[in-house]
Amino acid sequence: xxxxxxxxxxxxxxxxxxxxxxxxxxxxxxxxxxxxxxxxxxxxxxxxxxxxxxxxxxxxxxxxxxxxxxxxxxxxxxxxxxxxxxxxxxxxxxxxxxxxxxxxxxxxxxxxxxxxxxxxxxxxxxxxxxxxxxxxxxxxxxxxxxxxxxxxxxxxxxxxxxxxxxxxxxxxxxxxxxxxxxxxxxxxxxxxxxxxxxxxxxxxxxxxxxxxxxxxxxxxxxxxxxxxxxxxxxxxxxxxxxxxxxxxxxxxxxxxxxxxxxxxxxxxxxxxxxxxxxxxxxxxxxxxxxxxxxxxxxxxxxxxxxxxxxxxxxxxxxxxxxxxx
Amino acid sequence: xxxxxxxxxxxxxxxxxxxxxxxxxxxxxxxxxxxxxxxxxxxxxxxxxxxxxxxxxxxxxxxxxxxxxxxxxxxxxxxxxxxxxxxxxxxxxxxxxxxxxxxxxxxxxxxxxxxxxxxxxxxxxxxxxxxxxxxxxxxxxxxxxxxxxxxxxxxxxxxxxxxxxxxxxxxxxxxxxxxxxxxxxxxxxxxxxxxxxxxxxxxxxxxxxxxxxxxxxxxxxxxxxxxxxxxxxxxxxxxxxxxxx
Numbered sequence: 001x002x003x004x005x006x007x008x009x010x011x012x013x014x015x016x017x018x019x020x021x022x023x024x025x026x027x028x029x030x031x032x033x034x035x036x037x038x039x040x041x042x043x044x045x046x047x048x049x050x051x052x053x054x055x056x057x058x059x060x061x062x063x064x065x066x067x068x069x070x071x072x073x074x075x076x077x078x079x080x081x082x083x084x085x086x087x088x089x090x091x092x093x094x095x096x097x098x099x100x101x102x103x104x105x106x107x108x109x110x111x112x113x114x115x116x117x118x119x120x121x122x123x124x125x126x127x128x129x130x131x132x133x134x135x136x137x138x139x140x141x142x143x144x145x146x147x148x149x150x151x152x153x154x155x156x157x158x159x160x161x162x163x164x165x166x167x168x169x170x171x172x173x174x175x176x177x178x179x180x181x182x183x184x185x186x187x188x189x190x191x192x193x194x195x196x197x198x199x200x201x202x203x204x205x206x207x208x209x210x211x212x213x214x215x216x217x218x219x220x221x222x223x224x225x226x227x228x229x230x231x232x233x234x235x236x237x238x239x240x241x242x243x244x245x246x247x248x249x250x251x252x253x254x255x256x257x258x259x260x261x262x263x264x265x266x267x268x269x270x271x272x273x274x275x276x277x278x279x280x281x282x283x284x285x286x287x288x289x290x291x292x293x294x295x296x297x298x299x300x301x302x303x304x305x306x307x308x309x310x311x312x313x314x315x316x317x318x319x320x321x322x323x324x325x
Numbered sequence: 326x327x328x329x330x331x332x333x334x335x336x337x338x339x340x341x342x343x344x345x346x347x348x349x350x351x352x353x354x355x356x357x358x359x360x361x362x363x364x365x366x367x368x369x370x371x372x373x374x375x376x377x378x379x380x381x382x383x384x385x386x387x388x389x390x391x392x393x394x395x396x397x398x399x400x401x402x403x404x405x406x407x408x409x410x411x412x413x414x415x416x417x418x419x420x421x422x423x424x425x426x427x428x429x430x431x432x433x434x435x436x437x438x439x440x441x442x443x444x445x446x447x448x449x450x451x452x453x454x455x456x457x458x459x460x461x462x463x464x465x466x467x468x469x470x471x472x473x474x475x476x477x478x479x480x481x482x483x484x485x486x487x488x489x490x491x492x493x494x495x496x497x498x499x500x501x502x503x504x505x506x507x508x509x510x511x512x513x514x515x516x517x518x519x520x521x522x523x524x525x526x527x528x529x530x531x532x533x534x535x536x537x538x539x540x541x542x543x544x545x546x547x548x549x550x551x552x553x554x555x556x557x558x559x560x561x562x563x564x565x566x567x568x569x570x
Binding site: 010015070071073074077097098099101102103104105106108109110112113114115116117118131133135136137138139140141142143144145146147148149182185186187188189190191192193194197198199201202205229240247248250253254255257261262271272273276279280282283284285286296297298299300301302303304305306309310313314316317318320321 | 336338339340341342344362363417418421443444445446447448449450451452453455456457459461462463464465467477480481482483484485486487488489490491492495500501502532533534535536537538539540541542545546548549550551552553554556557559560561562563564567569570
């Protein structure tokens with residue numbers, strides 16, 4: 001047996017969420033006193049691949065080829081499943097990214113494995129019982145799930161496990177996997193990446209605003225604060241419903257769930273549906289002129305005040321802090 | 326075009342989630358169940374695509390008799406007919422397996438699901454159906470344009486988007502942006518009562534996961550209020566106390 005981690009790349013590079021997942025998979029391999037093998041598919045340099053050793057991968061299987069440059073769910077699932085079989089891996093770990101969420105269920109079926117998507121902690125393994133904590137009810141709760149199958153697929157929520165660098169270089173091996181013509185029925189026509197902005201699911205800091213900002217023309221200060229902090233911008237549902245901001249920024253029960261280190265909510269009252277999507281944030285700051293806003297009940301820090309006065313002052317204070325740091 | 330929309334019956338988004346029996350059971354007492362919001366988007370798009378006699382939309386649910394109110398809602402919104410597989414939805418694998426068995430006997434051109442259900446948030450049904458039926462699947466789409474032989478979809482990726490073309494039949498999980506949710510009108514509500522709703526018995530299948538218990542997020546301490554004219558204090562606290570900047 002062994003543990004296999006799928007290291008997803010974005011434009012040839014690995015992101016922090018992948019280092020988290022490799023560290024996490026290393027810990028699972030240690031629990032089982034076995035080795036950790038990573039698999040990468042696409043165009044990634046040898047150095048970038050070998051660097052996965054820092055997080056605990058002993059070996060990296062490198063799958064490349066013209067047809068495999070970009071993520072095709074069905075083909076990638078076939079390759080990862082084949083690698084799992086060849087490496088006798090009974091646990092496959094992924095990051096719970098948009099692509100990871102497409103792969104996990106396909107792998108579950110291929111490997112006849114129970115799938116724990118949205119995992120937020122290491123599994124507990126006692127007396128042959130394998131249990132794992134995962135998100136449920138859109139962030140309003142967690143479920144402790146037992147995987148009863150011999151093979152297991154786990155998708156780890158980004159920013160829920162700390163990266164540890166143990167040093168070392170992984171051995172990189174080319175891996176040739178067989179794919180079928182029918183794996184490539186879906187064809188990618190175009191990929192659009194907004195490179196200038198930090199993506200919301202990856203962000204360690206999120207600056208989010210709601211209806212309290214009165215209109216899309218007032219988002220300048222939100223973007224300025226976000227840029228200063230190296231943060232992603234987000235919004236509440238009424239804001240994206242009104243078309244003030246794109247749906248991709250909508251955080252909450254029917255939008256994106258985030259778990260950043262710092263979530264700053266400006267002019268958002270804190271409806272239960274919004275809180276569901278942000279409750280696993282590590283630190284929450286709320287700025288709202290209504291002292292009765294429900295959001296203050298779940299906040300760590302709060303400022304009761306008018307966003308149009310507080311946010312420009314906060315921007316100035318952050319600038320001052322950065323100048324002195 | 327024949328479209329199948331997989332729907333689930335979930336607690337209303339305003340529900341305060343609590344548990345009973347030593348945190349092993351979800352407390353359904355007083356909980357209003359609704360059609361999963363993402364499934365509503367899938368259904369609305371399916372109805373748009375088949376509007377004007379261009380096809381039919383079947384909704385399918387794996388659930389016990391108490392989910393029929395939600396199925397009727399889907400019929401009221403505009404689905405042509407409905408199927409209920411008469412079983413407790415044990416987990417995603419169980420549900421996907423039941424639906425796949427139904428589809429093997431009753432093929433469709435397009436199978437839509439919501440990107441995830443808002444109770445267990447698995448987003449697994451689309452991928453599992455794809456694998457079980459050997460069809461392409463795309464897990465979270467924001468746009469779906471249908472042509473004769475293939476569809477063009479927009480998939481969300483971290484910090485961007487991807488455009489794909491996929492030939493029918495395929496499976497897709499829909500998110501916000503695919504369609505505006507349709508609200509049933511009086512005619513829809515009246516006709517929903519008489520639209521066909523077939524009840525199918527489940528097939529036997531082994532399951533691979535079991536929910537043992539639940540936890541609620543740890544409560545946060547009392548909020549620390551900072552005066553509105555002292556934002557420098559907030560920055561200091563975030564740096565020295567919370568250590569997040």
